Amino acid sequence: MSRHQPVGGSVRPGWEAVRDAFAHGQAHDPGAAQLAVHHRGRLVVDLWSEGPATRAGTRFGPESVSVLMSVSKGLTAVCAHLLSQRGTLDLHAPVARYWPRFAAGGKADTTVADLLAHRAGLPAFTDEAGGVRLPGLLDAEARVRALAAMRPVWEPGTAFLYHPLTQGHLIGEVVRRVTGASIGAFLAREVAAPLGLDLWIGLPQREERRFVPQSAVRPAPTPGQVAAAIGRLGLAPDDRLATALGASAAELTAATEAFGTRRGRAAEFPAAGGIGNARSLSRLYAALIGPVGGVRLLSDAAVDRARAPHTDHLPPPAPLHRLDGPDRSRFGLGFELPRPGNPLLGEGSFGHAGAGGRLGMAHPESGLAVGYVCTAMSWDPAAGPDPRWTGWTAAVRQAAGVTGTG
Template identity: 30%
Template structure:
């Protein structure tokens, strides 16, 4: 395979030069601090690139196995665990959540199904009780937090609308998973998928991996606000719709900011945050690891001769199960299928069968079963936009490559 030169390192297969060139261009334009990109095609790694710095202060280089917090790309991993648990008969997608978690039936939620909850259609995008991030690290708070989740009243009748359950998705995923499986979501996913795959992903990052974790460089809150105000005033784009939804307060603000992150998103650089499995945001991954985690999902559930997921589990995910032209939280077109994001046409892929999950700032784990592709992009220079132009440019470049 050709070896990358210049501002990036690694290698890529013949036919994937357009993608390597696009990745290198971001470094030349000083749009990256440190980043990795990995692609599997038909189960084989065809792109493995990285470059830049893991930490500006120490000048530590970004390496092939640098880990970084991937924010909401964590939700794609949680969706993997949910789908694999359903395959093992732990629950039915169209059964009421209350069948497995009786307390959940409070406040008009008795008929909400598992599918509606994890397709962001249950009206539970925001939690009314003020939460504290540190409570999610404390096992003694689990029972109280679960009681709060069970008591929450929905903002709309299930399936009548859709709103991105920004943080509550992970809260409900963890609570529900422990009810139906009797163990933490992370324990199950590592045992059943990540560890057998050798996927360099951690749902709760142990101290032994701290030296590999790159420093995040988020946009400051004042800078983010200025950008959002400008986008909202300008109009006519996805980012303007998102900015207007968030700046209007109400549901969008509550969904995105409870629990608040003390000190801003830089708090995710602190070990306590990533040490625990916050199933909405705290996973760390290398691009190699995240792309490999999606590889079986792009290959009818099989990778290197082992069946990780049944084709019958993947088949319904290829279709949009829920869709909104204006999501109540993000204000943009989007949909879901059993916990995985189904983006608007052409955003990450031209294939509607594709699925995965992006993360705040630009991180992305995605797969296209039609083209038998899985890929991941991880970086530490976080973009203020809900869909990073760098991530979008990489996806577009991928489909300019020779995939036959």
């Protein structure tokens, strides 16, 4: 193991192999990481690798927090399912029931479930080449108005394609319409406070001292590289789907840049701007599937609704048929589901990964919940599961007696 990557923390008896696998996975990681595992509501793994010193000599430790990227989508999904469980939000109702202006542009029949399952046909904040750049990307009211007015790129509910950034604003606005609170405020009051979590959508100023920034291992793709990749998908440059994909890529680059600033971290950017640590992610997912400190967030029935497949029957929007196949992403209502090349914690598990390698997930049948947070943006989803994960996810499954890989 690299000398600059000492592993701190502890594991309970029977979980020692997880520590060894985590250490092996972090040995050549240029950044730092945390791994936490709960089993049947009890913290059994609590580890971190310090990584190299960051700004002003700060080191990454167990109390540090960092950007979660798309792991944040799991936080937004939890908020929606809580409201559904309470009877104040019907996930299969039209979005326009709660947000009347959303009916514009042919979206009157788009459901909340379509938003959660990336079926809404709104993969970017605009379908104009170049997308929305800073500082406009952080103008949440403008982004919500734009989404309400947009015409979908495909007929909602008929195809599935990941919405990298827009999904958070879409779900966030529904939550705001139902509760009167922003999704960051709702998460803080109804989820983080009862469980004592260090998880935020919108980082408070008082917590800035604990924040450790992420670092890119490779440069962001240039507009030319993005255009070439879209062309290889068989899309004409002026196709609305092509321009939306180009806009989405530009917006993701701008958002990642924003999270390196105080303004970006303070903003509520629900799809990718959540901030927290592994302990809190693991504790959150543990509380979805069972009691933790006397608190349980979702019932068994709500968990089953959340993890039921909702995209397996849908193709990608035409003409992206080459993206179809047995190893493509699978989604329930707001959560990623296992697939052959990425088994998560086994069949029945659900959660969400994030750009660069973050991960939060649970496996109800075994009582497992996991949180992994890293600072080096080294994971390439196109290449399969993060190599830093594969050893410890297998060790976690083995320690908990999970058979098969899903």
